[in-house]
Amino acid sequence: MVVKIGLLGFGTVASGVPFLLEENQEKIEKAAHDSIEVAKVLVKDEAEKDRLLAAGHDYHFVTNIDDILADEDIAIVVELMGRIEPAKTFITHALEAGKHIVTANKDLLAVHGSELRALAEEKGLALYYEAAVAGGIPILRTLVNSLAADKVTRILGVLNGTSNFMLTKMIDEGWTYEKALQTAQELGYAESDPTNDVEGIDAAYKAVILSQFAFGMTVDFEHVAHKGISNITPEDVAVAQELGYVIKLVGDIQETTSGIAAEVSPTFLPKNHPLASVNGVMNAVFVESIGIGQSMYYGPGAGQKPTATSVMADIIRIVRRLKDNTIGKAFNEYSRPLQLAAPSDVKSEYYFSIDAPDKNGKMLRLAEIFNSEEISFKQILQQAADGETARLVIVTHEMSKTQLENVTDKLSKETDFTVLNTFKVLGE
């Protein structure tokens, strides 16, 4: 039997699907127990259709989604258009038309995932999206299958290739943020509006999805605090290195006694931490759990073939389940009521970079402020002063989000001190 699929979109990733189907045909058919065929491809308009045909792409291109929805031979709809709309409407209609869905659309899943999953469940249809988190890294299915008997306590992830490429250049080459961004844009890693990548929004979407798979809890995108890399200075990068750390933009989801906390923020990682060696556009998800202990899954976070490989793994799974007559189970069946952690339970070490007047008593005053919130210092570095101001760098011992908020508030009221940057520090 041949299982027919309809592709929505024929951009970079989508064109990787036919590549794999052709290149690895025999292996894919053996794994799927059936052959798979791209029956129709939805493109934007007649102009795109003509362009693709002229470029030698030999597919049945259509410009109306109904041509795919009404085609009873098409069992699986693969959405690779990106963005929320019209993807959401198309997927909803496809589910209503009885099609199984594979998508790589993290924005959509992070924001409207609950709604789409409920519809798929109601209809007894598959909705798979392995490629939505860290493209080529098979982290979602691994959490479902291989960590089924384990209990995850924390996920730390380098989840955005663009910002990681930029930080790697800022660390290895001493580039400024601005130069790194410009190069990333020239290389096509960053869009002309880089906000989603550099401000941690893209990584926060992924953290939402990871929370569901690792902790069984659906946090809202609004619950994931996100802070980007745009205010990291060459001084921060240099001090991090001096103190034995590497700065990465890290998605961090942990379960405390009161619930889970998810955030994306620039984080000082000890140089010997496995995530510290994840460089360039590569991604990695580091998992702490009571069974395995520490494990890490490393690979490309984006790109045509890596993403298409994850998409194809989803397609194969659906074809296989159709054959086995076990279709319709949720991608992730692990579900618990959402409980968000109390800020007083979310603890970490922190780095503060502070400008202070170069005069007697400044360190005493600073110590008094931190002491009043019961925060103690782990490392202190005073950088060469110019006679007027001095740069003080402090790494604290573990403190809570509540303490962080309080001390930040107190420091902001001191006219002598200017807090330049505050970053999370991962303890050894």
Next chain:
Amino acid sequence: MVVKIGLLGFGTVASGVPFLLEENQEKIEKAAHDSIEVAKVLVKDEAEKDRLLAAGHDYHFVTNIDDILADEDIAIVVELMGRIEPAKTFITHALEAGKHIVTANKDLLAVHGSELRALAEEKGLALYYEAAVAGGIPILRTLVNSLAADKVTRILGVLNGTSNFMLTKMIDEGWTYEKALQTAQELGYAESDPTNDVEGIDAAYKAVILSQFAFGMTVDFEHVAHKGISNITPEDVAVAQELGYVIKLVGDIQETTSGIAAEVSPTFLPKNHPLASVNGVMNAVFVESIGIGQSMYYGPGAGQKPTATSVMADIIRIVRRLKDNTIGKAFNEYSRPLQLAAPSDVKSEYYFSIDAPDKNGKMLRLAEIFNSEEISFKQILQQAADGETARLVIVTHEMSKTQLENVTDKLSKETDFTVLNTFKVLGE
């Protein structure tokens, strides 16, 4: 319904199974769609049984395998005894008695896997062994599921925690092999006879199993050339660092145009290679493939809870398939006829450490020998001579196994030169 399992052995790993069943009961039952219970545990003799009962272990211990084989309520037999016999006989009898099998026994699977898999298939029973390769790393199921649409071209693995712990100490602390071994033995990482770990035999067993999952080919253990770490000197370690490399014991399986080649050998890894940061007892499997490109799976290679987590994932999969009525499919369905690579197709850069007389013309003679085999030099380092002999270190450009054999043969016939060590070097 309750699915009952029989445990063979109650050593370190086996006792991790009840730990996970208790600690993560709810999650496991949700994933398995049924509850799981340890019905009987086979131990060696009455003395062990008494000892375990006295230690507070509240299980139905038996000393005769027939008590488990004849128990019709037991659906799954979990073998965690290790070694070939009596494990092989017990698993064979269990399959004949209609039990599904989960095992972590790499020696057994590497040597008698074909036979056991054939019996399981004939009987329509499951035979799963995720924990047999790199204990806590879910590499086998990931290769089956997530790389189903991909084509693996090379696997590089740090597959033995004991030797990696020793090498890490030799690199970071400058220890000799002897001191590293003694410490590993004191810490319980190495056995009193460390041969399997330090000579690459354990890693070669794992390479046999990885070959099946990654390339669909069943190589025999005898086809996996293995070379250990016992002749690595502090000088080799120091030179590696000077040239920008880290020495690791690496399992390497690659597909060439003529077939696959598998070997385990100390390998110079560029410092920025993801495997170079895998330290201590941790393991990692680095996968090169045409779809994902480069991915790595990192975690503990052994230990009670990590291994038990992989074993439990296998058990859950069986329970789930029993419920779905899809049991009996092979763990790995990817299979192609075995084709071994011609030595002339297996290429790498190599490191040579050579003692030579400290006199004129030695470098010329050495260059003549390598040149006669069309091998060119990438890096040369002459270490301070003592007036009598000089140490020459050479890293070659890529050459084949055939060239390696020929040049090694020629060098051995030269009375002036003594080849101290030859190691594989992974190119950037």
